[in-house]
Amino acid sequence: MSTESPxxxxxxxxxxxxxxxxxxxxxxxxxxxxxxSGVDAPIRQIAAKAGxxxxxxxxxxxxxxxxxxxxYRHQIEACAEAGPSLLASADSPFDALRQWIxxxxxxxxxxxxxxxxxxxxxxxFAALHTYFLDRLEPVCAQLLDAAxxxxxxxxxxxxxxxxxxxxNLCIGRDSDPRYDPR
Amino acid sequence: MSTESPxxxxxxxxxxxxxxxxxxxxxxxxxxxxxxSGVDAPIRQIAAKAGxxxxxxxxxxxxxxxxxxxxYRHQIEACAEAGPSLLASADSPFDALRQWIxxxxxxxxxxxxxxxxxxxxxxxFAALHTYFLDRLEPVCAQLLDAAxxxxxxxxxxxxxxxxxxxxNLCIGRDSDPRYDPR
DNA sequence: TTATTATTCGGAGCAATGTTCCGCTTTGTC
DNA sequence: GACAAAGCGGAACATTGCTCCGAATAATAA
Numbered sequence: 001m002s003t004e005s006p007x008x009x010x011x012x013x014x015x016x017x018x019x020x021x022x023x024x025x026x027x028x029x030x031x032x033x034x035x036x037s038g039v040d041a042p043i044r045q046i047a048a049k050a051g052x053x054x055x056x057x058x059x060x061x062x063x064x065x066x067x068x069x070x071x072y073r074h075q076i077e078a079c080a081e082a083g084p085s086l087l088a089s090a091d092s093p094f095d096a097l098r099q100w101i102x103x104x105x106x107x108x109x110x111x112x113x114x115x116x117x118x119x120x121x122x123x124x125f126a127a128l129h130t131y132f133l134d135r136l137e138p139v140c141a142q143l144l145d146a147a148x149x150x151x152x153x154x155x156x157x158x159x160x161x162x163x164x165x166x167x168n169l170c171i172g173r174d175s176d177p178r179y180d181p182r
Numbered sequence: 183m184s185t186e187s188p189x190x191x192x193x194x195x196x197x198x199x200x201x202x203x204x205x206x207x208x209x210x211x212x213x214x215x216x217x218x219s220g221v222d223a224p225i226r227q228i229a230a231k232a233g234x235x236x237x238x239x240x241x242x243x244x245x246x247x248x249x250x251x252x253x254y255r256h257q258i259e260a261c262a263e264a265g266p267s268l269l270a271s272a273d274s275p276f277d278a279l280r281q282w283i284x285x286x287x288x289x290x291x292x293x294x295x296x297x298x299x300x301x302x303x304x305x306x307f308a309a310l311h312t313y314f315l316d317r318l319e320p321v322c323a324q325l326l327d328a329a330x331x332x333x334x335x336x337x338x339x340x341x342x343x344x345x346x347x348x349x350n351l352c353i354g355r356d357s358d359p360r361y362d363p364r
Numbered sequence: 365t366t367a368t369t370a371t372t373c374g375g376a377g378c379a380a381t382g383t384t385c386c387g388c389t390t391t392g393t394c
Numbered sequence: 395g396a397c398a399a400a401g402c403g404g405a406a407c408a409t410t411g412c413t414c415c416g417a418a419t420a421a422t423a424a
Contacts, residue, residue: 017391055403201420237415238373240413334399
């Protein structure tokens with residue numbers, strides 16, 4: 001409500017430039033380490049990967065749950081933003097949908113260990129899951145509609161159904177499902 | 183099959199006297215620490231409580247799961263052996279049953295944290311649960327029959343049903359249920 | 365009983381990890 | 395450029411799991 005800059009993302013308000021940069025670096029590094037060493041990976045390892053000190057991690061993410069949560073949201077966000085982007089860059093809407101599903105699958109694979117990490121905070125996990133659905137469902141719908149309009153896929157498929165189906169396919173299988181929709 | 187002493191519990195075969203003594207001491211100490219500090223309590227703490235060195239713990243129980251499992255079995259055993267004992271010492275079979283249920287409830291309360299500790303070894307947990315039922319059901323039945331014969335309780339109550347009922351009552355309630363069967 | 369041998373005990377020591385703290389650096393502002 | 399505030403780095407400390415081996419103790423033989 002003041003005269004200060006009203007813009008900026010909600011999660012990065014009035015931070016110093018290096019702080020914002022480090023936060024992004026940390027999210028990327030943590031995501032990488034999580035997939036290789038699990039969500040219980042030592043803080044030092046994440047700090048080393050990101051090339052920052054440990055104090056920096058603790059300043060940005062006081063608890064491990066904070067970090068895990070942030071990484072998760074970050075992944076969701078990246079996946080969501082990739083939707084329109086792919087639609088603009090891909091050869092066809094159908095191709096965009098396929099590429100997006102690839103991203104989505106990658107994301108789901110890393111999602112598994114997450115439940116364990118948040119077992120002591122089921123409310124937060126639930127909140128995260130609803131965010132996951134709310135954020136990604138419209139994106140999926142947009143891609144789906146475009147693919148239907150372009151005639152690359154038969155109409156009638158519901159976005160939630162599709163996401164749910166892909167999710168189920170990823171249970172037990174972590175090979176590369178070159179998903180062929182129908 | 184040899185000429186050596188054929189007796190002795192299956193779990194304590196040909197051990198040195200001090201080893202057996204320490205094992206018992208450890209089970210008691212661990213049980214106590216588990217209820218106050220949870221099953222993730224530091225090994226040092228248990229060792230200190232038992233008045234032994236850490237090497238002693240690791241020799242008897244190489245992994246934490248081994249210790250937790252042993253404590254659990256020990257509790258079951260104590261509860262099972264208390265059945266006939268109470269039947270002989272209590273004023274009436276009904277009283278014996280009531281006292282036994284008190285013990286049983288105490289045991290159930292501590293049982294909760296156990297599932298967490300064995301989450302990485304569900305097969306062992308399952309085995310333990312069947313042992314739990316197999317060992318305690320006959321004891322409960324004996325007490326129940328005696329109480330029925332003495333007229334303190336109406337017949338028809340099944341031991342498994344009773345145990346199950348008590349178990350359910352203990353979910354969410356840890357006050358003292360002075361259980362009044364019907 | 366005493367000597368001998370096999371077990372068991374104790375806990376120092378090492379490695380891994382979580383967490384804090386404070387001097388130094390970078391950034392934003394005037 | 396000078397200054398203050400914000401942020402950074404990582405040394406340092408605390409906790410814990412686990413190993414290892416000389417000392418102590420129990421079982422056995424003489």
